[in-house]
Amino acid sequence: MAIDLVPRKEWGARSPKGSYSRLDSTKGVKIHYTGGRVDPGIVDDHDRCVALVRSIQNSHMDGNGWIDIGYSLACCPHRKVFVGRGPHRLPAANGPGLNAGHYAVLGLVGSSGLVEPPDDMLHGIRDAIEYLRKEGNAGNEIKGHRDGYATECPGDRLYRWVRDGAPRPGGNQQPGRPGEPAPPWPGRDLKYPPIMRGDDVRRWQARMRERGWIIDVDGAYGPQSRDVATAFQREKGLPVTGVVDEATWKASWEAPIT
Numbered sequence: 001m002a003i004d005l006v007p008r009k010e011w012g013a014r015s016p017k018g019s020y021s022r023l024d025s026t027k028g029v030k031i032h033y034t035g036g037r038v039d040p041g042i043v044d045d046h047d048r049c050v051a052l053v054r055s056i057q058n059s060h061m062d063g064n065g066w067i068d069i070g071y072s073l074a075c076c077p078h079r080k081v082f083v084g085r086g087p088h089r090l091p092a093a094n095g096p097g098l099n100a101g102h103y104a105v106l107g108l109v110g111s112s113g114l115v116e117p118p119d120d121m122l123h124g125i126r127d128a129i130e131y132l133r134k135e136g137n138a139g140n141e142i143k144g145h146r147d148g149y150a151t152e153c154p155g156d157r158l159y160r161w162v163r164d165g166a167p168r169p170g171g172n173q174q175p176g177r178p179g180e181p182a183p184p185w186p187g188r189d190l191k192y193p194p195i196m197r198g199d200d201v202r203r204w205q206a207r208m209r210e211r212g213w214i215i216d217v218d219g220a221y222g223p224q225s226r227d228v229a230t231a232f233q234r235e236k237g238l239p240v241t242g243v244v245d246e247a248t249w250k251a252s253w254e255a256p257i258t
């Protein structure tokens with residue numbers, strides 16, 4: 001699928017207050033989030049995405065005194081990619097001295113409200129990265145704003161995804177692939193709290209990762225594992241408990257991968 005760009009005219013961007021510095025190439029891309037609260041209502045209403053990007057541009061130009069929105073591109077939950085400064089132009093969002101090294105790509109999630117990037121937003125960010133490589137001579141690095149700069153940005157959820165190499169959601173799976181026989185049930189429910197550790201946890205996490213879920217394979221069953229189990233149970237019509245019991249364990253292998 002080709003990138004779905006939202007040109008500046010389409011989102012009502014203001015003209016820049018000065019001229020951009022040209023960039024021939026970068027080492028790669030840094031990923032950002034908004035830092036504040038993002039209204040979860042944007043997921044159902046693209047007009048709100050447009051309004052949010054405009055308000056970010058206003059705060060960058062009027063509050064920070066920048067010539068334009070600081071980001072190269074911005075990605076919304078609808079797999080649309082807003083043109084900020086665009087390729088070959090120095091961004092402003094990475095921090096002093098760091099902008100020439102990487103383009104800046106924003107995902108429209110925040111520190112509260114909408115914090116979990118929807119799959120289509122991750123696809124959009126991936127589209128943006130590939131576009132900047134092709135059109136802006138970006139190198140292969142994919143980093144978070146917090147790499148080399150003291151900030152929470154891009155938030156734990158996006159940062160984890162970045163650290164995993166920014167994979168396309170479900171990218172290594174063919175839709176509708178049948179499952180496979182489950183390994184023997186370990187004989188204990190995997191649940192949180194408190195955090196449970198073990199090879200059984202690691203094995204289940206690895207399987208969920210294989211199924212396309214964003215999950216750390218660290219052998220510790222904490223909030224992230226519980227959230228994945230909950231979402232998986234909901235998807236498969238199992239009792240929604242967040243506990244990997246025998247039925248959920250079995251389904252984690254044997255249920256078709258959709």
Ligand SMILES: [Zn+2]
Pocket residue numbers: 031032033093145151153154
């Ligand atoms: Zn940032």
Ligand SMILES: [Zn+2]
Pocket residue numbers: 045046047049050076077078079080
């Ligand atoms: Zn949108």
